[in-house]
Amino acid sequence: GAGVSQSPRYKVTKRGQDVALRCDPISGHVSLYWYRQALGQGPEFLTYFNYEAQQDKSGLPNDRFSAERPEGSISTLTIQRTEQRDSAMYRCASSPGRANEKLFFGSGTQLSVL
Amino acid sequence: AQSVSQHNHHVILSEAASLELGCNYSYGGTVNLFWYVQYPGQHLQLLLKYFSGDPLVKGIKGFEAEFIKSKFSFNLRKPSVQWSDTAEYFCAVNALDRDDMRFGAGTRLTVKP
Numbered sequence: 001g002a003g004v005s006q007s008p009r010y011k012v013t014k015r016g017q018d019v020a021l022r023c024d025p026i027s028g029h030v031s032l033y034w035y036r037q038a039l040g041q042g043p044e045f046l047t048y049f050n051y052e053a054q055q056d057k058s059g060l061p062n063d064r065f066s067a068e069r070p071e072g073s074i075s076t077l078t079i080q081r082t083e084q085r086d087s088a089m090y091r092c093a094s095s096p097g098r099a100n101e102k103l104f105f106g107s108g109t110q111l112s113v114l
Numbered sequence: 115a116q117s118v119s120q121h122n123h124h125v126i127l128s129e130a131a132s133l134e135l136g137c138n139y140s141y142g143g144t145v146n147l148f149w150y151v152q153y154p155g156q157h158l159q160l161l162l163k164y165f166s167g168d169p170l171v172k173g174i175k176g177f178e179a180e181f182i183k184s185k186f187s188f189n190l191r192k193p194s195v196q197w198s199d200t201a202e203y204f205c206a207v208n209a210l211d212r213d214d215m216r217f218g219a220g221t222r223l224t225v226k227p
Contacts, residue, residue, distance in 0.1 A: 042204050042217035105158040
């Protein structure tokens with residue numbers, strides 16, 4: 001596609017529900033990153049993939065958060081049993097190679113947990 | 115893991131004023147350094163980057179940044195800001211032995227016409 005696409009654009013959910021956030025990176029991009037951005041803060045690293053391999057998940061806050069990229073393209077970030085503190089903008093970015101190249105960001109998914 | 119500090123949370127300037135936004139990082143190894151910008155209603159996009167060589171790098175829209183290794187700094191500058199520079203600016207660091215990118219908290223720049 002022309003850019004990194006994230007869906008849904010907005011997600012409102014009730015506390016305790018599971019949510020799945022989708023990222024469709026630029027075609028052919030090897031690396032895919034997930035970030036979380038709270039209001040007034042910078043993007044907080046969550047995890048990243050090289051092709052389908054999850055290389056680093058040290059930024060995932062706890063075991064309610066997981067991510068996959070089974071075919072090395074589209075990725076899903078899943079949050080189980082959501083809590084109000086999970087409310088934030090979730091951003092996906094992709095890169096042609098490694099992180100030391102330019103990151104292309106999507107528009108993000110704004111998650112609100114009520 | 116590397117960390118990034120941006121000193122100013124919100125900077126307000128008048129048009130034609132000079133700009134300098136501070137960025138310091140903590141990491142002992144070799145790093146690549148970036149500035150990203152987010153204009154209102156848009157997504158993050160690359161402003162400029164430093165990999166190696168001349169520590170003074172020039173980016174788009176008249177922005178430049180200087181890498182001072184001894185100070186672990188990568189400050190962003192622009193001699194004369196415009197109203198259209200109103201945006202949020204993020205400094206980011208990638209350690210060469212890692213594949214992740216760490217961002218600072220960001221600095222919101224407001225330029226008054």
